[in-house]
Amino acid sequence: MTKPAYIIGVLDNGVAGLSAAALQRLHQADVIIGARRTLLLFKNEFSQTIRQYDIAEGLSKVPAWITQAQTDDLNVVVLATGDPMCHGIGSYLMNKLEENTCKVIANVSTLQLAFSRIGLAWQEAKICSVHSKDAGEWAKDAGAAHGLYPVLEAVRSYNLVAIFTSPDNSPERIARMLINVGLGEAFKMSVAETLLTDQENVIRNLSLYDAANHHFVNPNIVILQRQTTNPTTLFGLADESFVQRKPDKGLITKREVRAVSLARLQLRIDSVVWDIGAGSGSVGLEAARLCSKGYVYAIEKNEADFTIAQQNGEQMNVSNYRVQHGKAPNLLSDWPDPDAIFFGGSGGELAELISLCLLRMKVGGCLVMNFVTLENLALATKVLKELKAEWDVTQLQASRSQPILHMHRMKAENPVWIVCAQRNKENE
Numbered sequence: 001m002t003k004p005a006y007i008i009g010v011l012d013n014g015v016a017g018l019s020a021a022a023l024q025r026l027h028q029a030d031v032i033i034g035a036r037r038t039l040l041l042f043k044n045e046f047s048q049t050i051r052q053y054d055i056a057e058g059l060s061k062v063p064a065w066i067t068q069a070q071t072d073d074l075n076v077v078v079l080a081t082g083d084p085m086c087h088g089i090g091s092y093l094m095n096k097l098e099e100n101t102c103k104v105i106a107n108v109s110t111l112q113l114a115f116s117r118i119g120l121a122w123q124e125a126k127i128c129s130v131h132s133k134d135a136g137e138w139a140k141d142a143g144a145a146h147g148l149y150p151v152l153e154a155v156r157s158y159n160l161v162a163i164f165t166s167p168d169n170s171p172e173r174i175a176r177m178l179i180n181v182g183l184g185e186a187f188k189m190s191v192a193e194t195l196l197t198d199q200e201n202v203i204r205n206l207s208l209y210d211a212a213n214h215h216f217v218n219p220n221i222v223i224l225q226r227q228t229t230n231p232t233t234l235f236g237l238a239d240e241s242f243v244q245r246k247p248d249k250g251l252i253t254k255r256e257v258r259a260v261s262l263a264r265l266q267l268r269i270d271s272v273v274w275d276i277g278a279g280s281g282s283v284g285l286e287a288a289r290l291c292s293k294g295y296v297y298a299i300e301k302n303e304a305d306f307t308i309a310q311q312n313g314e315q316m317n318v319s320n321y322r323v324q325h326g327k328a329p330n331l332l333s334d335w336p337d338p339d340a341i342f343f344g345g346s347g348g349e350l351a352e353l354i355s356l357c358l359l360r361m362k363v364g365g366c367l368v369m370n371f372v373t374l375e376n377l378a379l380a381t382k383v384l385k386e387l388k389a390e391w392d393v394t395q396l397q398a399s400r401s402q403p404i405l406h407m408h409r410m411k412a413e414n415p416v417w418i419v420c421a422q423r424n425k426e427n428e
Contacts, residue, residue, distance in 0.1 A: 002101055005066045005076040007084045007093060009107030010034075012219075013196040014041050022105045026077055031069040033062060034079030042079065055089075062089070063096040070101065081219075083109040087129040087164050097153075111162050114192035114221035125223075126158035127143040134168035138177035143322050144295045150175050152319040155183065157292045159226040167218045174222060175211035182317045187224045193217040234289045235262065242280045242312050245304055252280040253344055256398040257370060257416045262286055263304045264394075264420045265340040266366045270294045274338045276328045276353065277301075277345025281309030281321075284342070288313075288321040291328050296334045298323040329356055337362050343369035350376060354383045358423050377417045385420050391421040 006025045018026070026032075026045050033053040034042075051067050051074075062078070069076040076231035083106045084090030085398060090104050128150040135147025143149070151174055154161045165171060171191050189211045193201040199217065204213065205225075210325065236259055245251050253261065261283060267273070271291045275284030275298035288296040300306040306325040313321050313410035324331055328349060341357045343350075358366050371377045377393070384391040397415040401408045 002070050002266070003073065003075060004101055004103045005070065005088050005093075006103055006105060007078045007079060007080055008105045009082050009084050009088075010038060010042070010079050011082065011107055011110070011113075011196050012041065012194065015045065015395050017107060017196065017427055019105070019263075022107075025075075025105065027207075028075050029077040030074035031065070031076045033065055033076070035081075038079045038081070057091070059092070063093060066097060066101075068095070079388075081110060081113075082107055084355050085110065087127065087131065090245060110192075110195055110219075110221055111164070113188075113195045114162070114202075114223060117192050117195070118190050118204060118223060120223065120225075121161075122160075122162065124158075125160040125162045126154045127162050127164075128154045128173070129164040130169035131164045131166045132169070138174065138180050140180065141322070144320070148174065151177070152181065153293060155187065155224065155226075156319065161224040162186075163222040163224070165218070165220055165222055170218070171216045171220060171222045172212055172214055175208040178208050178224075179212060181319050182314060186226060186228045186317075188227055190223045190225070192223075193220045194350060195221070202291065235259070237282070237286060242282050242285075243308050243315065244280050245308055251305060252282050254413060255397070256413070257418065258283055258286065260394065260396055261342060261368050261370060261418055262290065264366060264368045264418065265342060267291055267340055268294070271339040272336055273297070274332070274335060274341040275299070275323075276332075276341065276357075278323050278341050279305050279344050281312045281323060283344060284309070284323070285312055285316055285318055285321055287340075287342070288318045289316075291320070294320065294323075296321045296338075297338075299326050299328050299331055301325075301327040328353055332356065332360070339365050341365070341367045343367075350379055351383045351422070354380065354388060354421075356408045358387060358389055358421065361423065365422065367421045369419045369421075371419065372414060375382075377419070380419050384419075388424045389421045390424055391419060394418040394420070 006393050008022045029046055031051045032046060036054050036056060039052055039086055066076050080089045084104055086109045130148055132147055138148055151163060157172060175189060178297055188205045190204045194217055198232060239252055239255055267290050270293040272294055273287045273296040275296055278284050278298040278300040284296045284298040300309055300323060309323040337360050339362050341361060369380055395415055399410040399412045402411045
């Protein structure tokens with residue numbers, strides 16, 4: 001029977017932080033795997049002739065080291081910080097190795113220690129980690145692929161966020177990113193440095209501007225607490241909420257049409273959305289607010305409207321939205337396959353775009369197109385028929401009340417055709 005590898009959670013107070021069972025497994029080890037700092041911390045607890053492996057040589061090598069040791073009938077111990085199953089190596093090894101070949105002896109998480117030092121309950125905190133390779137500084141054109149993006153994803157929805165950092169992805173870098181995206185006043189930052197060592201230090205309630213210029217000692221845990229009210233309006237923003245082009249004000253999908261179009265997109269919280277012909281960005285930005293764990297990729301060919309869409313995104317502090325200046329289908333090849341697609345404008349490439357979008361769209365995805373001309377409506381339905389797509393059309397014409405003397409009258413908005421399409425399920 002294969003001997004299980006023991007993944008033991010350790011802390012920087014060394015032996016004092018280990019249970020009797022964990023210490024016994026450590027003393028019995030023939031092979032020990034851990035970060036160099038951790039191996040040095042416990043160097044007096046095992047023989048210098050013991051086989052040691054430094055995780056810095058490559059995390060992907062660890063399963064092979066364990067498997068080889070088990071094949072040689074050796075006792076294997078992996079040292080991990082705190083709770084190995086909380087953003088630690090534990091879940092990685094459990095997924096890579098056969099069932100029942102690993103056992104975890106957990107410790108108190110450093111995150112728990114940080115909250116206890118600050119005096120905060122942590123059950124409502126969103127936990128995320130940037131304890132990975134150097135992500136680089138956040139730039140305004142950065143997107144979901146950036147290593148710090150999980151923090152932005154968390155702060156959109158939570159009032160309390162705890163972050164496992166790294167030497168490169170440090171508290172000061174996180175603070176600079178939040179300032180960069182317009183959240184400089186939204187959070188206070190507390191940092192717990194080198195917990196359970198002689199140099200332990202807890203810095204409470206820094207402004208992000210102060211944190212951005214401070215040098216923090218590694219290792220550390222970051223805790224963000226929201227200071228401002230998190231906007232709760234997700235759907236149905238007034239047209240006046242968006243900056244619009246002047247003097248041609250009105251280049252925006254009006255609220256009534258926007259509401260129906262968003263409903264027909266069948267969005268989920270994690271949807272990837274394309275917004276083609278973004279205009280002022282109203283549909284894409286509301287979609288981004290609805291899809292807090294998703295992402296919206298937008299394109300706009302008119303330079304003035306592109307600038308306005310960017311401005312609206314910054315004004316709303318929407319970080320899961322990126323608009324690019326260009327004409328579709330250019331740039332679309334670089335975007336991930338979408339769950340939903342909205343056409344606010346086609347730029348004269350309507351037939352090609354419909355074909356491309358139906359091809360790229362994920363199974364069950366929805367394509368929603370708005371038209372105000374009979375010619376584009378006719379072309380769209382013709383192409384959809386040729387492609388054997390499933391589609392329907394809704395004509396929407398809203399009227400809004402307008403004051404007249406001491407009374408009100410109804411003023412009609414232009415009619416809009418909303419075309420909704422999906423790939424034919426028989427062709428999936």
